[in-house]
Amino acid sequence: METQKYKEFVSEYANMVFKIAYNYCRNKYDAEDIVQNTFLKLLQYKGEFADGEHAKRWLIRVTVNESKNMCTSFWHKRIVSLEESKSDAEFSFENDEESELYDAVMKLGEKYRIVVHLYYYEEYSVKEIAEILNIKETTIQTRLMRARAKIKSMVKGDWLDE
Structure with missing residues (x-):
């Protein structure tokens, strides 16, 4: 190259x-x-x-x-690692709600985190994520659905209903 x-x-x-x-x-x-x-x-x-x-x-x-x-x-x-006992994230958020949401996403299992990241942050479609990860589309949809449910149960606040 x-x-x-x-x-x-x-x-x-x-x-x-x-x-x-x-x-x-x-x-x-x-x-x-x-x-x-x-x-x-x-x-x-x-x-x-x-x-x-x-x-x-x-x-x-x-x-x-x-x-x-x-x-x-x-x-x-x-x-x-010595760092496991403390958070090494150096991310800043505009408000507490974004920080709380990020923390909830990071508490998800790895198979859910990667799908959520590709879908919401990299803006790939379910079909594209399935191709990238070599997983069936229905599996991606299921993981997204379960991740949303887990995040919703972890994060509390009126802003979720918006």
Whole structure:
């Protein structure tokens, strides 16, 4: 891959890749490692992308795979991080409702978190998420429905009825 195109991909998609990785593993440092591995794979990629959307989907797929590998590795399961006892999120929100919603999403299981992130934050359709994650559309719909129900039960407030 040519250097200029690589730099464009990194500047355009690094934030998205980090958010997906963090959403998956809930650890800032692991997410940074996943971002590094993902962009290393992009640098080593020999193929061509049809367009920007194709590249974005490829990066999401690689990020999810890297996240799964990181979270299921023997080393990761045996290590206890000092940071686990405190939140390492450095996200700021405009109001308490957004913060409460984010906390509720982060309490979901990983299979729900990734689907919610792709649907609401990356604005992919159910069909597109199914293609990216190699899962049936009905499974995606079910996970979204269950995630919404869990979030609703965790988050209390009048603003939910709006």
